[in-house]
Amino acid sequence: MQVTETLNDGLKRGYTITVTAGELDEKVNEKLAEAQPQVELKGFRKGKVPMALLKKQFGQRLMGEAMQEAIDGAMGEHFEKTGDRPAMQPDVRMVGEDWKEGDDVVVEMTYEALPEIPEPDLKAIKLEKLIVKAADADIDEALGKLAESVQNFESRRKGSKAKEGDQVVIDFVGKLDGEPFEGGAAEDYPLVLGSESFIPGFEDQLVGVKAGEEKTVEVTFPEEYGAENLKGKAATFDVTVKDIKEPKPAEIDDELAKQFGAEDLAALKAQVAERLEAEFGGAARAVMKRALLDALDEAVKFDLPPSLVEAEAKQIAHQLWHEEHPEVHGHDHGAIEPTEEHNTLAERRVRLGLLLAEIGRKAEIEITDAEMTRAVMAQARQYPGQEQQFLDFIRQNQAMLQQLRAPIFEDKVVDHIFDLAELTDKEVTKDDLQKAVDELEDDA
Structure with missing residues (x-):
């Protein structure tokens, strides 16, 4: 096996690697000898197939493996000997397109070597x-945000209109073509307006309602809705508003602390x-x-x-x-x-x-x-x-x-x-x- 330098320019390196036909043949024979004890062919007992027959039967198949191992081995020896560390995967190309069994294998390897890096103090x-x-x-500000995150709601003054962020307590009955549908009704349901937890358009129509008001909400279920019988369907909801509550931050006290595990x-x-x-x-x-x-x-x-x-x-x-x-x-x-x-x-x-x-x-x-x-x-x-x-x-x-x-x-x-x-x-x-x-x- 021969490695010849062809390029040495700054960090760029180039080498020609030649693996002789004899070295390849030797590697193929090593692989056949290693496999021989396990090979069984018609007319021969396991492990007793002659080497010449093994080579005729499997030699060509093993030649590619032998080539790759020989080239990889040559590259490994080169990097160990020179101490070069390639910056990226080396570019390896076989020379000649008309290679045939019995020829030497010649490849060209090029790469950029990592530089010598000075050691700073x-x-x-x-x-x-x-x-x-x-x-x-800073602590008070953070506690204030914690208190805001604990959602408490208190009833608004009588006659107040619901705003986005308020909680409305409602009874509702959903209908398709004027007939109630299964799972479409609830009582004393607490809904935060703007939470987008209901069907699109439902919460928007409750902005401005007052406690005691009754309202019919018209919506269309999304095409991707979970219930098959409701996908894409137009529906109405008869809604009774029972209370309007505004969000109130929790008190910053021992009770708040306990809610956060302190x-x-x-x-x-x-x-x-x-x-x-x-x-x-x-x-x-x-x-x-x-x-x-x-x-x-x-x-x-x-x-x-x-x-x-x-x-x-x-x-x-x-x-x-x-x-x-x-x-x-x-x-x-x-x-x-x-x-x-x-x-x-x-x-x-x-x-x-x-x-x-x-x-x-x-x-x-x-x-x-x-x-x-x-x-x-x-x-x-x-x-x-x-x-x-x-x-x-x-x-x-x-x-x-x-x-x-x-x-x-x-x-x-x-x-x-x-x-x-x-x-x-x-x-x-x-x-x-x-x-x-x-x-x-x-x-x-």
């Missing part, structure tokens, strides 16, 4: 860690403060991560594989185009050419991606099965009712698994660098933190 990196304490006003109001306040500070901490981490990436991008420069930069620039251009054209859902549009700005951003992303990957490799950072399982389950929960189909799909889709793995790995590498870098705590207000977060979005 992570302990020399200095970062500010923004700290925001939950102020009393012992009393003080315990609920402590929980809210802890949650708020965790949210502030997540935002502060994003700000510190951007500062870290900026520092690394400034400190470390190296050659980038053009194919990676080109692929990243095209992806950025494509994503931004769809953000600017939200009405286009498919991908059957024309080619989207990256701009200079897209290329600059792609270079930064590729540089930082390679650098973080190298730091993680040297630090032996790994993703555990439990971490991947949590990520997969979190993604599956975004498809309620179809979780199992999603899980089946993702188990067979390596590209999707890699998409889930990449951000977990990056975050673990970033945390590793935070542990080594010099961090300085800086107490700021919630508004200061929000301003810093807004600046991240402006620069994105």
Whole structure:
């Protein structure tokens, strides 16, 4: 087997790999010898079929496997010997279209090698860690939102008209062609106007009614309605309005706290403060991560594989185009050419991606099965009712698994660098933190 260099230009590499006919024949014989004990042909006992007959019967079939294994082996030896790591899957092509058994096999392999990546002094990196304490006003605001989420309703003043958001307590009887239909009646039914929990158009016709009023509501059942006998049918509902109630936020007290699993109001306040500070901490981490990436991008420069930069620039251009054209859902549009700005951003992303990957490799950072399982389950929960189909799909889709793995790995590498870098705590207000977060979005 012979490997000859044909290209060495920057990060671009090219090689010719020659596998001799004798080497191929030897591999085929090895495979036949391995299979011989299990082969049984007419006229021969199991394991006693002569090698010459085996070769005549199965040799041609095994030649393709032998070729692939020989080429894969040569590539593996090459990468082990040179230390090259291809940026993307190498392009491997067979030379000559008229190959026949007994000829040498010649293939051309080209790829872009990953560059030598300088090792930055992570302990020399200095970062500010923004700290925001939950102020009393922040806690009170959060408690107010919790109280609003607990829907209580109180009867409006007599003679008041129902508004959207009010709860109307009604009796109703549904009819098709003037005749009541099964399941179309109820008494003392509490319906929140604007909740869209009834047939389209039903709630709209109750806006403005008063307690004690009787009203006939006219609707048409949707074509996709669950009951077969009602699909697309026009119907009327005789409605009696018994009460009009307006929404009232719950009192912020021990009773509210118990509804959210806390012992009393003080315990609920402590929980809210802890949650708020965790949210502030997540935002502060994003700000510190951007500062870290900026520092690394400034400190470390190296050659980038053009194919990676080109692929990243095209992806950025494509994503931004769809953000600017939200009405286009498919991908059957024309080619989207990256701009200079897209290329600059792609270079930064590729540089930082390679650098973080190298730091993680040297630090032996790994993703555990439990971490991947949590990520997969979190993604599956975004498809309620179809979780199992999603899980089946993702188990067979390596590209999707890699998409889930990449951000977990990056975050673990970033945390590793935070542990080594010099961090300085800086107490700021919630508004200061929000301003810093807004600046991240402006620069994105």
